[in-house]
Amino acid sequence: MFKGMNESSIDRLHGTVWRGVAKYQVHGEEEKVIMTRKQKAESINKQAHDNTPKKAKIEFDDVHNTTNGKSSCAEFDDLSKAMSDHLSVDDMRQILEANGIDSSASSNSDLEITRKCEDLLFYGALEKCPVCNGSLEFDGRRYCCRGFYSEWCSCTFSTRDPPRKHQTTKLPDSLHDTPVAHLLKKYEEVAPAGRPHRDLGSADKPFTGMTISLMGRLSRTHHYWKTSIEKHGGKVANSIIGSTCLVASPAERERGGTSKLAEVMERGIPVVTEAWLSDTIEKQEPQPLDAYELVTHLSAVAGDKHHPGDHPIESLVSQLKLYGKRGVYKDTKLQEQGGYIFDKDGILYNCAFSLCDHARQLNHYSVMQLITVPENHLHLFFKKARAGDDLNAEERLEEFDNVDNALREFTRLFEEITGNEFEPWERDKKFSKKPLKFYPIDMDDGVEVRHGALGLRQLGIAATHCKLEPMVANFVKVLCSQEIYRYALMEMGYDSPDLPIGMVTQFHLKRCEEALLEFIEKVKSSKESGPKAEAVWTDFSQRWFTMMPSTRPFLFRDYQEIAEHAAAALEGVRDITVASHLIGDVSGSTIDDPLSETYNKLGCSISPLEKDSDDYDMIVKYLERTYEPVKVGDMVTSGIQNVIFLCVDEYGVSVENIFSVETSACPPYEDIVKLPNKVLLWCGKKHDISTFW
Template identity: 70%
Template sequence: MSQDLLFYGALEGCPVCSGNLVFDGKRYACNGFLSEWSTCTFKTKDPPRKNETNKLPESVLNSPISDLIKKYQNPGQRRKRNLGQSDKPFSGMTISLSGRLSRTHHYWRKEIEKHGGTVNNSVIGVSCLVVSPAERERGGSSKVAEAVERGIRVVREAWLLDSIEKQEAQPLEAYDIVTDLTVEGKGIPWDKQDPSEEALESLTAELKLYGKRGVYKDTKLQEQGGEIFEKDGILYNCAFSLCDQGRGLNEYCITQLIKVPDKNLHLFYKKGKVGDNPNAEERLEEWENEGNAIKEFVRLFEEITGNEFEPWEREKKFEKKRLSFYPIDMDDGVDVRHGGLGLRQLGVASVHSKLEPVVANFMKVLCSQEIYKYALMEMGHDPPEFPMGMLSNLHLKRCEEVLLEFIEKVKSMKETGLKAEAVWTDYSNRWFTLMHSTRPLIFKDYQEIAEHAAAVLESVRDITVASHLIGDMTGSTIDDPLLDRYKKLGGSISLLDKDSDDYKMIVNYLEKTYEPVKVGDIEYGVSVDNIFSVESAALPSYEEIKKLPNKVLLWCGTRSSNLLRHLHKGFLPAICSLPVPGYMFGRAIVCSDAAAEAARYGFTAVDRPEVLVKVELTSKWLGQDTKSLEEKKMGVKALGRKKTDESEHFVWKDDIRVPCGTLIASEHKDSPLEYNEYSVYDTKQASIRFLVGVKYEEKEVVMDTKE
C-alpha cells in the first residue's frame, strides 16, 4: 500500500461509510461498517484519491529513488492506476467437458474462454468436469470415473450457466452430481446449494432444536433422559444468528447446559452454517462442578454476543455488537415440525377419532408436520438448528419493529446511489440475522420486502400459534388428539353437502371467477375437493354479521400453515403498508371478488385452501392515505384492471351480496391491481364462512414417452 500511496496518491475514505479502502489483490475494498449489523460492501477498481501533495519523511527524500518519488508528489504528475477489466468468472480455471450437454462443446469452449477460462479434453489437472445430470443415472463415463478417482469435482452444466449469469464462479460443491445424499446431508451450506437440492435436504432433515426446553438432537442426551438445566427461573439454552452478507457470513450458534439423571452437567456448544456439519465447530463437555459449568456458559454467551447473560435472560436487554451474534429468543413450547403428526402417524391418527371422518382428516392435515415444514422450506426459513415455529412474542415483535423501521426508512430515504444501496444492505442483514434464512438476499424493492419479509413474518407468527395449539403429538393417537385440538380451536367445522344450494353456489362462484395460475410454461386449473362450513369463536358470529349493512361474500387465499391461526385467533390485518398488491391498503384484511386472486396468493402446493369471507364495506378506495382509513375503520373497494361481470351478481341469503360473474376487462386499465381488492380495517366486520379445499392440476399435460 505504501507504493500505491507514493505513485498514485493517498486514498480518500470510503464514499459510503468513510471507512478505509484496502487493496485486496484485485480491487479496493472498504473495511469499515455501515452499522453494528453490517460491514461495508463498497468495492471499486477506481478509488477516490486525495488531490494533495504527498508529505514524505526525510529518510525517503534522501533515498536513491528520491527523484522518482518526487516526480509523483505533485497530483498533476501522477498516473491513474489501471487494474484492467472487471474480473471474469472462470479466470485461472481449466474446465473439462463430457457427454451430451444442452449446448455443443464448441459453444461452451467459446463461452468459457470468453469468460477467462480454458478448456481441456483430459481431466488431468482441471478445476472441474462439467457433465449432464443424466450421467449420474447412467453410471457415468470413463471420464467421470477418472475424475472421481483423481478427486476432481464433477458438476452439473448449471454451474456454467449460473457462474456466467452471476459473473462469479459458483461453489463447485453445490453443483456436485456424484456425492450422494447421506443422513448428514452433503456437508454443503444450504445457502450455497441449488434451491431444489436444498429443498430436498430440508424436507428430509429432522428438527434438532424444538424450543426453549429442547435438548439439541445431535447430543443424543435426550435419549438418556437429558433435560435443559434450569436454575433460579433461567433455562440455560440459547440460540444465536449472524448474517453479514458483506463478509459472506450466515451462521448459527447453539449453547446448552444439559442435566442428565445420575450424571454431571453437560455443556454443548455448536457454531457453523446450516447444512455444513463437517466444518461446524462442535463440542460436548461434562462438568463435575455446577458453578463452573454455569460460569463457562455465561462466558460463552458474552464471547458470542458481547453482552452480559443475565440482563438478557431476565430483562431481554441486549445491544448488537459488530460481527457478533444476536440471540434468537425461543419460546417455551414445541415447534410443530417436531410436535406435529409425523408421516407414520398420519395413517392412524384419524382412525381413533370421534370426529366425522372428513373433519378428522382435515384436522389431521392441519396438525401434521409436513405443511409447516413445506411452508418454511418454500420461504427459505427452515434451518433444522432453529425452532422457527417456536419463537417468542418478544422476538416476533422485534422483527416487526425492524420491518416497519425499514419500510419507513425506504419511503422517506433521501440517500441515492451507493448510499441508498447501503441502506438496503444494512436492513437486509438486520432482517436475516433476526429471521435466520437458508437463502438470505439483499432486498432491492418493495415487492421483495413483501414476499421475503412481510409475508414471511406473518407466516412464522401463524405457525408459532399453530405450534402452541398442537403441542406434542408424537405419542400414541389412541387418546384422540385430533378431537382434543379440535376443541381447542373453538367453534365448529362441518362438511357441506354436495347437493346443497350453498355448495353449488360456491362451486359456481369459483368457476366463474378463476383464471389458471401460470408457473413457467405450465398452467394450473383448479377443482374443488371439499367445502366446509365454519363458525369460529374468535370471529364474529353469523348472527352478528347478519346485522351489518352492505355485506359481501369474498375470496381470501391462505397457506394451509396459516389456517389454524385464523380459526383459533381470528383474522389479523396485514402487518405493514407497502405499494404492492396485498399490502397497499396498510393494516387491513384484504380479500377479492376473484378466486383467481386468492388462488395466486395461496398457490404453491396442491392442498391450499381458499376461504370465503363475509365482510362489510362502506366506500370505494380513491387513493387515500391508508392511515386515515385505519383510523376510521372504513371498509373499501379498490378497482382492478379486471372485474366480475356485474350483470351476473346476485344476492345470497340474509342480504349478502355475491359478486360472482365472468372476469372481464374493466375501465381501469392503469390500475396497479389486476383484480378488485376489498379491504377491511375492523376485524369485527370480517368472518370466515366457508373453507374451500381446492386442488391445482396441470392443464393439458402431454406425457413424453420417449426414452
C-alpha cells in the same frame, strides 16, 4: 525528389507520413528518425546537458500509462520486487501508519499489508468510503470497503476507480537510510496529479457464452434473473437442449421433481441453485458448477419412485435438532440419557444465535446449552457453524463437576459471541447488537411443530383412532401433520434444522415487525440515491436475515421482494408459531386420539358443505374465475375459516371439499349472511387458501 508525383499526391503523402508518425506516438512505440548533422549535434548537446548531476525526478504519463518511457505495469512490478527484497512487513506497517492507514495485525494479514503499501506508494493514498467513511482496500479485482454501515451490516461499497487524496506520500524517518530509500524517495516526491491511474478495466461479463435455463419458483422472479443474466453476457432459454445448466430451487428436489428435471439429469446437464448465479455475478467470474449442484443422481430427483424395500420418506427435510427453549440439542444424544436443560432462578440456560453479513459472506448460527443428566452431571454444549455446513462446525461438549464453573463458562461464551451480558438479556431482554457479533433468537417455552406434530407414519394410526367425522378427521390430520409446516418453511427459506424458527417468542416476532416497519418508513423518507440508497436496502437485508435466519439469505432490491419474502414470511412464521402452541407435542403415543384433542383446542366447529348447496356452487364458480393456474409441484392446503381443499394438476386446480367453520371468535354464519354490503374475499396462497365473508 518526388519524381512522377503531382502537388496533390505529394500533399497526400505528407498527410500519410504525419498520420503514421502520430499513430506511433499515440501507442508509445519507438520510431527511428533520420536526422541531419545539425539535429545530431543538437541531440548530443542535449544528452550532455541531461547527464549533468541533478535531483532525480520521476514523471508519469497518465494518459498512456507510462513512467519515464516504461509502462506503469512494469514500473509497479519493479517497485513490488524492490519492496519484497528490502522492506520487512514491519517497515511497510510504518509507512502505512505514517499516512494514517490502519495496519494493525488483528485486521490485516501480511499479504494485505503488502498490497496496501504498494498501492499507497505507487498510486497515492485512498480517500475514505463515500458510503460509510470506512477504509477502501484492493482485493485483487476491485477496491472494497472494510468498514461497517451499521451494527447489523458491513459496508458493501466497491469500485474500480476509487477516489484518492490530493497529498504527497509520507515516509517515516527510520526508512531514510535503508537500501531502498532512493526508490521510495522518488514516490514520496511525486505530486498527486502526476501519479499514474490504476486501470482495472470494465467489469467482465461472467456468463459470456453460456445458455442458462430456469425452472420453478425461485427466490427471485424469472424476469429478474433473465435481465441479470443477459446484462452479464449470458442467454436464457426455455429449452434445456444446449443449456449450460439448469437453475432450480431446492424445493424441486423435495417435491419429487418434474419430467423436465428428470430429462435434464438424463442428459447430464448440471442442476444448480440460485446461489451460483448470485455468486458468479458478485465475484465477476464463473463459479464451479459442481460446488452448487442441487442433485447428483436421478434417484434423488424422482422422490415418488422408490424400490419396494425402501422405507417411507419420513420428511421433506432433515430432522429438527432443537425444538424450543427446553429442547436438548439432538446431536448431543444426552436426551437419550434423560438429559434436560439446566434451570436456575427461573432462567433456562439454552440459547440460539444467528449472524448474517453479506459483505463478509457470513450466514452462521450458534447453539449454547447447559444440560443436566441423571446423577447431577452437568454438560456444556456449544456449537457454531455456517448454515448447512455441519462438517466444518466448531462443536464441543464438556462435562463440569462444579456448577459455578459451568455458569461462568456459559456466560463468558455468551458475552464472547454477542458482546452483551447474559442475565440482562434473559431477565429484561436488554441487548445491543454489535458489528460481526451474533444476535439471540428468542426461543419460546414449547415444542416446534416440525418436532411435535405427527409424522407420516403416525398420521394413519391417528386417523384410525379418531372419533371425529371422517372428512373432518382428514382435515384435522392435515393440520396436525409435520409435513405441511416443513414444506412451508422450506419454500420460504426458513427451514434451518438447527434453529426453531416456528417456536420463537412474541417479543422476537414483534422486534422483527418493528424492524420491517422502520425500514419501510426510512425508505419512504430517504432522499439518498446511488450507493448510499443501496446501502439502506443492504443494511435491512442483513438485519432481517440475522433476526429471521434463512437457509437462502439474499439482498432485498424492491418492495415486491419485501412483500413476498419478509412481510409474508413473517406472517407465515407467526402462524406456524401459533400452530406449534396449539398442537404441542403429539408425536409420542397416538392412542389418546391427538386429532380430536387438537380439534377441541380450535374452539370451533367444522363441518363439510353439501356439494349441491348454493354456497358450494358459488365458491366453485368464484375459484374458476379468479384463481390462476398452478404449476406442477405447487401444493395447496388448508385454511381456518371456510376451507377449500385443492388438488393440483398440470393445468390448474379443482375443489375436493369445502368446509363450513363456526368459530366462537366471530358472529354466527347465519348472522353474517344477513349483513349488507358483503363480499367474498380470497385470502392466502398455496399453503393457506381460505374464503372470508
